[in-house]
Amino acid sequence: MTTLPSPEDVLDARRALAGVAVTTPVLRSERLDRLTGASVHIKCENLQRTGAFKFRGAYNCLSRLDRQAYPGGVVAYSTGNHGQAIATVGRMLGIPATVVMPSDAPAVKIAKARENGASIVLYDRSRQSREEIAAQIAARSPVAVVPPGDDRFIIAGQGTAAAEGLDQIGISDSPLILVPCGGGGLAAGTCLATEAMRSTAEVWAVEPEAFDDTRRSLASGDREVNPTLTGSLCDALLAPTPAELPFSINRERLAKVLTASDQDVLRAIRFAHDELKLVTEPGGVIALASLLCNPDLVRGRNVLVIVSGGNVDPSVFKQALDLDVNADPTGRAA
Amino acid sequence: MTTLPSPEDVLDARRALAGVAVTTPVLRSERLDRLTGASVHIKCENLQRTGAFKFRGAYNCLSRLDRQAYPGGVVAYSTGNHGQAIATVGRMLGIPATVVMPSDAPAVKIAKARENGASIVLYDRSRQSREEIAAQIAARSPVAVVPPGDDRFIIAGQGTAAAEGLDQIGISDSPLILVPCGGGGLAAGTCLATEAMRSTAEVWAVEPEAFDDTRRSLASGDREVNPTLTGSLCDALLAPTPAELPFSINRERLAKVLTASDQDVLRAIRFAHDELKLVTEPGGVIALASLLCNPDLVRGRNVLVIVSGGNVDPSVFKQALDLDVNADPTGRAA
Numbered sequence: 106m107t108t109l110p111s112p113e114d115v116l117d118a119r120r121a122l123a124g125v126a127v128t129t130p131v132l133r134s135e136r137l138d139r140l141t142g143a144s145v146h147i148k149c150e151n152l153q154r155t156g157a158f159k160f161r162g163a164y165n166c167l168s169r170l171d172r173q174a175y176p177g178g179v180v181a182y183s184t185g186n187h188g189q190a191i192a193t194v195g196r197m198l199g200i201p202a203t204v205v206m207p208s209d210a211p212a213v214k215i216a217k218a219r220e221n222g223a224s225i226v227l228y229d230r231s232r233q234s235r236e237e238i239a240a241q242i243a244a245r246s247p248v249a250v251v252p253p254g255d256d257r258f259i260i261a262g263q264g265t266a267a268a269e270g271l272d273q274i275g276i277s278d279s280p281l282i283l284v285p286c287g288g289g290g291l292a293a294g295t296c297l298a299t300e301a302m303r304s305t306a307e308v309w310a311v312e313p314e315a316f317d318d319t320r321r322s323l324a325s326g327d328r329e330v331n332p333t334l335t336g337s338l339c340d341a342l343l344a345p346t347p348a349e350l351p352f353s354i355n356r357e358r359l360a361k362v363l364t365a366s367d368q369d370v371l372r373a374i375r376f377a378h379d380e381l382k383l384v385t386e387p388g389g390v391i392a393l394a395s396l397l398c399n400p401d402l403v404r405g406r407n408v409l410v411i412v413s414g415g416n417v418d419p420s421v422f423k424q425a426l427d428l429d430v431n432a433d434p435t436g437r438a439a
Numbered sequence: 440m441t442t443l444p445s446p447e448d449v450l451d452a453r454r455a456l457a458g459v460a461v462t463t464p465v466l467r468s469e470r471l472d473r474l475t476g477a478s479v480h481i482k483c484e485n486l487q488r489t490g491a492f493k494f495r496g497a498y499n500c501l502s503r504l505d506r507q508a509y510p511g512g513v514v515a516y517s518t519g520n521h522g523q524a525i526a527t528v529g530r531m532l533g534i535p536a537t538v539v540m541p542s543d544a545p546a547v548k549i550a551k552a553r554e555n556g557a558s559i560v561l562y563d564r565s566r567q568s569r570e571e572i573a574a575q576i577a578a579r580s581p582v583a584v585v586p587p588g589d590d591r592f593i594i595a596g597q598g599t600a601a602a603e604g605l606d607q608i609g610i611s612d613s614p615l616i617l618v619p620c621g622g623g624g625l626a627a628g629t630c631l632a633t634e635a636m637r638s639t640a641e642v643w644a645v646e647p648e649a650f651d652d653t654r655r656s657l658a659s660g661d662r663e664v665n666p667t668l669t670g671s672l673c674d675a676l677l678a679p680t681p682a683e684l685p686f687s688i689n690r691e692r693l694a695k696v697l698t699a700s701d702q703d704v705l706r707a708i709r710f711a712h713d714e715l716k717l718v719t720e721p722g723g724v725i726a727l728a729s730l731l732c733n734p735d736l737v738r739g740r741n742v743l744v745i746v747s748g749g750n751v752d753p754s755v756f757k758q759a760l761d762l763d764v765n766a767d768p769t770g771r772a773a
Contacts, residue, residue: 130464132486151716152466213713378756379547382485382718382749415716419760422712426753426760 107255109350112301114261115268115294118165122265126161127153129266131273131409134380140435141396142404144277148270151385151415155190155217157341158266158291158413159253163190165262166251167198177248178202182235185214186341186414187253192223203248205238210340211418230334230343254290254348264294264301270409271302277407283392284411286310286319286362287342289351291413296358306409307360311395313337313367313388319347319355320362328352338367338421341388341414363402365394369436373397374425376434377412387421389414397435441589443684446635448595449602449628452499456599460495461487463600465607465743468714474769475730476738478611482604485719485749489524489551491675492600492625492747493587497524499596500585501532511582512536516569519548520675520748521587526557537582539572544674545720545752564668564677588624588682598628598635604743605636611741617726618745620644620653620696621676623685625747630692640743641694645729647671647701647722653681653689654696662686672701672755675722675748697736699728703770707731708759710768711746721755723748731769 132147150158167179178201181191188204195202202223206215207230219225228238236252243250254260267282282299286292292310299306312319316337321329330346337343347355365373370387373394377383385393392410396403466481484492501513512535515525522538529536536557540549541564553559562572570586577584588594601616616633620626626644633640646653650671655663664680671677681689699707704721707728711717719727726744730737 127466130486132461152464154469156716378718378753382490384712384716384718419712423757423760426757 107350108257109353110257110261110297112297114257115264115298115301118161118258118261119265119268121165121168122161122262125164126265128269129153131270132381136380141400144407145396146270146274146409147381147393148266148409148411149383150266150411150413151383151389155186155193156414156416157186157190157389158263158411159186159190160193161265162259162262162290163187163194166256166258167191167194167200169258170200170249172200175247175249177246179251180205180239180242180248181251181253182239183253185210186416189214189218189416191251192218192221195223196221203242205235211416213418214416252348254288255350257350260290260294260351261297262294263291264298266411267295267409268298268302270411271298271304271306274407274409279406280304280306280409281403281406282306282308282409282411283396284308284310285342285388285391285413286312287388288344288348289319289355290348291411292359293351293354296354308358309361309363310355310359311363311365311392313339313342313391314364316343317362317364318344320364322347322352323356323359323362326356338370339388339391341386342391363395363399365391365398369394369398371425371428372434372436374417374422375428378425383412384415384417384422385412386414386417400435441684442591443687444591444595444631446631448591449598449632449635452495452592452595453599453602455499455502456495456596459498460599462603463487465604466715470714475734478741479730480604480608480743481715481727482600482743482745483717484600484745484747485717485723489520489527490748490750491520491524491723492597492745493520493524494527495599496593496596496624497521497528500590500592501525501528501534503592504534504583506534509581509583511580513585514539514573514576514582515585515587516573517587519544520750522552523548523750525585526552526555529557530555537576539569545750547752548750586682588622589684591684594624594628594685595631596628597625598632600745601629601743602632602636604745605632605638605640608741608743613740614638614640614743615737615740616640616642616743616745617730618642618644619676619722619725619747620646621722622678622682623653623689624682625745626693627685627688630688642692643695643697644689644693645697645699645726647673647676647725648698650677651696651698652678654698656681656686657690657693657696660690672704673722673725675720676725697729697733699725699732703728703732705759705762706768706770708751708756709762712759717746718749718751718756719746720748720751734769
């Protein structure tokens with residue numbers, strides 16, 4: 106599974122996902138355009154099946170599984186949404202799925218994966234390696250490991266969100282695509298998607314402030330490691346280091362990496378609630394958060410923002426609802 | 440403004456709204472289908488401009504205003520969303536707008552209307568008549584009164600949501616459309632829309648439990664009055680009595696009227712948050728609430744549910760988030 110995906114793989118994934126994945130809507134907001142000076146298009150992958158874009162990669166990958174070679178099905182390690190997608194797609198396709206999840210993942214994500222019939226193995230994010238646990242399971246039984254990012258078909262499937270979004274907004278001047286970034290799979294797939302769609306769009310990735318491994322890795326040329334694995338609201342983006350395949354794509358093609366703080370993210374969740382009527386999760390809304398914080402960088406451009414997921418714990422959503430309703434969503438008044 | 444709207448008026452409104460109103464998405468949920476035994480399609484009018492379907496009627500009406508006869512613009516009385524729509528459309532079309540709003544309307548709705556440049560007149564819902572206040576304003580200056588329901592073009596515009604939804608879901612067997620019901624304009628417009636689209640769909644309206652004036656009026660044949668005007672979470676549906684024009688349509692065409700309680704509505708807000716990733720307001724989600732409570736009535740049918748608005752006060756949304764996450768969304772386990 107170490108073959109690099111190509112732009113053609115993204116087009117191929119679109120064909121595989123046709124009629125299976127939701128063609129998620131693209132929303133506009135006059136207030137958002139006013140605040141940023143840009144023409145902003147929100148690609149609502151929180152409205153995707155399983156509540157996150159991860160469904161696209163999971164389905165594209167599992168629908169191609171060699172079932173004779175892997176009668177035991179698949180094992181996935183995941184901060185949550187990937188695991189949920191693997192569990193759901195496993196149920197859809199009749200493929201047994203085991204999901205290795207951190208014990209501090211949102212309860213709603215763990216419960217959902219169980220509901221979809223997956224076997225769940227919990228681990229301690231600060232002490233254990235999820236890759237090792239998955240590898241041990243794969244060594245004991247005929248199951249294929251499906252990593253959240255380091256897979257040709259996962260990356261290509263994830264790229265279909267941007268490809269679809271570019272189709273929906275049509276040709277535009279100085280296009281820009283903003284995507285959340287954990288391991289880097291969505292960013293890499295998005296870079297391939299722009300090529301596949303013959304778009305001149307720049308792709309910018311957005312990481313949590315204290316988890317800027319991709320930003321530092323692009324600067325140094327090596328895959329840098331985050332000093333810690335906890336301490337951000339963005340549970341979906343806490344990869345220890347850029348995944349290998351995505352990084353080899355992102356290092357050549359990503360135009361910029363931005364970061365956003367937990368407070369920026371909470372303000373964006375509140376903005377999406379107030380203005381877009383969308384439920385978003387911290388890691389899913391981080392690209393919107395960064396857009397709101399950086400109007401100077403985007404003014405006059407046509408921006409496609411991927412809102413990648415909506416599986417938020419109610420306690421976090423309530424933090425956003427408790428913010429001052431009159432607070433400046435750009436954070437500049439704070 | 441007492442001409443009855445026709446099915447042709449709905450088609451005409453669709454043409455007026457093309458490229459102006461959002462073609463709101465229709466969402467599916469496997470869990471919702473499982474819980475109800477029906478094929479459910481959620482028409483997301485909470486994602487409409489101004490966060491509610493009211494934009495459709497307001498634009499259809501105001502774009503036809505005789506500006507020479509009414510140089511002072513328009514005055515609207517409204518529980519909130521209609522006022523917001525009139526304010527927004529007034530700004531879009533350069534028509535001065537005055538909005539008479541109850542002082543207990545959600546703060547977010549009052550603030551938004553002001554933001555759109557409307558003049559706001561607040562009144563006490565329990566002691567004053569909004570119709571009289573609006574009529575007094577219209578008597579003093581050359582402005583047209585735009586009632587929330589009693590207008591041919593408002594009703595026809597509101598009907599475009601269902602017409603669009605029927606287009607989106609295509610031909611289906613034993614179709615059924617569920618809509619929230621306050622004054623009855625959306626229900627009436629929806630009845631006309633089914634006729635305009637040559638659909639065999641039944642239309643069912645859903646009212647708050649203690650505000651079942653349309654249900655009682657259909658039974659008695661006369662426009663019945665609600666005993667009180669406060670005491671429901673569904674601030675958008677608290678009309679004192681069925682509006683005249685809508686009632687004359689609904690009495691002939693509505694197939695059924697259901698009711699839902701505040702608790703049913705809160706569970707539906709939570710369901711929409713968890714499963715659909717949508718922010719909904721109490722009055723906007725009441726048709727979904729009733730669907731969840733009445734699986735026996737809808738089993739095997741193709742149901743289009745209009746979620747009509749998302750302008751919810753954070754304090755109400757938090758009540759829904761505080762419900763037990765494992766609670767049965769159908770309310771039967773409670």
